[in-house]
Amino acid sequence: MTEHVKMAPDAGLSKPMVSLFSAAAGIAVANLYYAQPLLTAVATSFGISSGTASLLATLSQVGYTVGLALLVPLADVTNRRRLLLLLLAVTAVALGASAAAPSFAVLAIAAAILSTSAVAGPILVPLAATLAAPHQRGAVTGSVMSGVLMGVLLSRTAGGLLAQVAGWRTVYAAAAVLTLGLAALLYRILPDLAPAERLSYGALLGSVVRLVGEEPVLRWRMAFGVLGFGAFSVLWTSVAFQLARPPYSFGEAVIGLFGLAGAAGAMAAKAAGKATDSRADHTVSGLMFATMLAGWLLLGVHGGHLLAALVAGVVVLDLGVQGAHVTNLAVALRLRPAARSRITTAYMTSVFLGGVAGSAASGAAFAAGGWGAVVLTGSAFSAAALAIWALSARGAVRGMTAA
Numbered sequence: 356m357t358e359h360v361k362m363a364p365d366a367g368l369s370k371p372m373v374s375l376f377s378a379a380a381g382i383a384v385a386n387l388y389y390a391q392p393l394l395t396a397v398a399t400s401f402g403i404s405s406g407t408a409s410l411l412a413t414l415s416q417v418g419y420t421v422g423l424a425l426l427v428p429l430a431d432v433t434n435r436r437r438l439l440l441l442l443l444a445v446t447a448v449a450l451g452a453s454a455a456a457p458s459f460a461v462l463a464i465a466a467a468i469l470s471t472s473a474v475a476g477p478i479l480v481p482l483a484a485t486l487a488a489p490h491q492r493g494a495v496t497g498s499v500m501s502g503v504l505m506g507v508l509l510s511r512t513a514g515g516l517l518a519q520v521a522g523w524r525t526v527y528a529a530a531a532v533l534t535l536g537l538a539a540l541l542y543r544i545l546p547d548l549a550p551a552e553r554l555s556y557g558a559l560l561g562s563v564v565r566l567v568g569e570e571p572v573l574r575w576r577m578a579f580g581v582l583g584f585g586a587f588s589v590l591w592t593s594v595a596f597q598l599a600r601p602p603y604s605f606g607e608a609v610i611g612l613f614g615l616a617g618a619a620g621a622m623a624a625k626a627a628g629k630a631t632d633s634r635a636d637h638t639v640s641g642l643m644f645a646t647m648l649a650g651w652l653l654l655g656v657h658g659g660h661l662l663a664a665l666v667a668g669v670v671v672l673d674l675g676v677q678g679a680h681v682t683n684l685a686v687a688l689r690l691r692p693a694a695r696s697r698i699t700t701a702y703m704t705s706v707f708l709g710g711v712a713g714s715a716a717s718g719a720a721f722a723a724g725g726w727g728a729v730v731l732t733g734s735a736f737s738a739a740a741l742a743i744w745a746l747s748a749r750g751a752v753r754g755m756t757a758a
Contacts, residue, residue, distance in 0.1 A: 368487050373495055375544060376483045377502025382537045383475035384503050385510035386446055386530055387415050390466065391591055392515035392610045393523040395599045400523065401459040405596050408459075409718040411466050412592050416714050418470030420707040423477060423700055428559050430478045430696035432552055436545040438478065443538040445472040450531035454524045475537075476503050477703050481695035484688050485548075496685045497627055504677050508618050511591075511610075519608030552693060563697045570690050570698075575747075576683040577702055579640065581709035582740035583683075586647055587676045588713030589733035590654070590669070593721040597729070602660055616669040627678040627685070636686050637747075639678065644741040646675030651737055655730035672733075679740070680706070709736075 368376070390397070390411045398408035429438055449469030456462035480499050487495035514526045554562065567573060594613065598605045627639050650672025657664030687702050688695050713736065720728035 368483065368491070368495055372486075372544075373483070373498050375540075376479055376495075376499045377505075379502075379537055379541060380476040380479045380499050381502040381504075381506025381509075382533060383443070383446075383473060383479070383506070385506040385513075386450060386473045386534060387419055387470055388507050388510040388591075389514040389526050389530055390415065392511045392595055392607055392613075393518050393526060394595055395610075396518055396523045396607055397459070397462070401462075403459055406718055406722050409592060409596075409714070411463065412588075413711060413714045413718070414463055414467050415470040416588065416707050416711040418467040419473060420704055420711060422471040422474040423704045423707060424563075425560070426471075427474050427477050427700040427703070428563055428697045429556075430481070431694060432550045432554050432559055434547060434550070435478060435482055436541070436547055439475050439541055439545065440538050442472045442475055442478075443534055443541070445469075446475075447531045447534040447538070450527050450534060454527035454531065456524075475541075476506070477699050478696065480684070481688060481699045482548075484695055485692070492688070493685045496688060497681050500677075500681045500684065504680075505618060508615070508673070512612050512615055515607045515610050515612065519606055523607075559697070562694070563701050566691070566694060566697055567701050573687050573690060573698060573701060575743075576687050577705035578743065579644075579679060579740055580683050580702055580706035581712075582736045582743075583644075583647065583676050583679045583709070584706040585709035585713035585716075586651070586672070586733045586736035586740075588710040589717040589720075589729060589736060590672060592714045592717035593726070593729045594665075594669070596721055597659070597665075597726050603662065613666075613669060616666045616673075618673075627681040636682050639682050641741070641744045643675045643679035643682065644737065644744050647672055647679070647737040648675075648734065648741055650675060651730055651734040655727070655734070658730070659726040675737075 394405065394408040394411060397403075397411065398405050401408075426438075426442065446469050449465050449472065452465040453462055453469065456465060480496065480503070483499045484492050484496050514523075517526050517529060567577070595610050597603070598610045598613065627636075627643070650668050650670075652668075653664055653671055654668035658668045659665075684699070684702060687698050690698060713733075716732050717729055720732045724731075
């Protein structure tokens with residue numbers, strides 16, 4: 356019989372266990388983003404336009420949003436270990452189908468399926484928060500979220516490099532193998548925790564809606580999440596197209612390396628998580644929104660033709676987005692301990708709806724006006740978040756912070 360790690364919430368999480376949770380969450384969420392540096396190669400392979408290829412990014416966001424809304428709440432009322440293993444198995448099968456896709460239509464369908472099932476990360480984050488001791492909860496949330504963010508960003512680098520060497524189909528095949536390996540790891544380390552509540556599926560989904568209605572702090576953090584991740588998706592949906600055209604004319608490998616530029620956001624994630632343990636979250640939020648806007652300024656002034664400005668803009672923007680994201684989630688998870696997966700569902704669903712909007716707006720903006728239109732679109736998302744925060748700082752918006 357396999358011996359499982361025994362972890363009790365009162366004991367907290369050791370540093371090695373936090374690292375394992377971080378790595379697992381990063382590997383799980385990476386499956387959603389491998390496609391982004393591959394869009395140009397996919398377009399060439401199937402003889403389609405860049406606009407059509409960018410539908411992969413939009414479909415991935417839509418599928419992930421569906422998974423967040425309909426699957427993640429189950430973690431509050433079912434065995435989380437079994438749920439995670441089932442989701443990873445479905446994801447691995449869909450990745451294999453993507454690798455073998457004979458047409459763009461099949462690839463799009465497989466992408467929708469794998470993105471719907473690729474919600475292990477949003478289940479692992481509240482699970483880690485539950486297992487953490489109260490005094491370390493914000494720091495643990497920040498650490499695991501930094502793993503998620505590294506997975507998001509480094510998946511682009513790995514995907515681009517592997518595609519350059521062995522083709523875009525190999526990226527999906529390798530991801531399928533890695534996902535199966537993650538399932539084996541989680542089978543060994545995760546405890547069998549009793550569900551927090553017993554609810555029917557209909558009542559479970561209804562309780563998510565009630566939580567949003569009853570918690571003003573959650574609603575405002577959801578609004579910030581929409582705008583922050585919208586800005587994030589505006590950048591990463593179109594930056595591959597900008598880098599593939601003159602004056603840059605980079606291949607998939609170099610485009611994928613831009614994920615390393617955004618990895619600085621993981622540092623902001625850890626710092627923001629620790630700040631929420633000291634209840635400095637409102638100040639941190641404003642700082643992060645201002646940082647996002649500064650990133651777009653760099654991208655707009657010289658990012659269209661100067662590589663150093665483009666890299667600097669990506670770093671600064673990702674610092675702001677990821678710091679704001681972790682602050683939002685850590686604050687929300689303080690609200691109701693027994694409903695952390697449902698709170699994650701509400702917050703992350705709004706975040707990825709923002710991602711859908713950002714991806715769609717970015718593709719349309721790039722097609723209509725090139726990089727300049729993309730920068731204006733992303734700046735609008737960031738400026739809106741900063742404006743709402745500024746109103747709250749003046750007392751014009753009520754219920755912004757947790758008690």
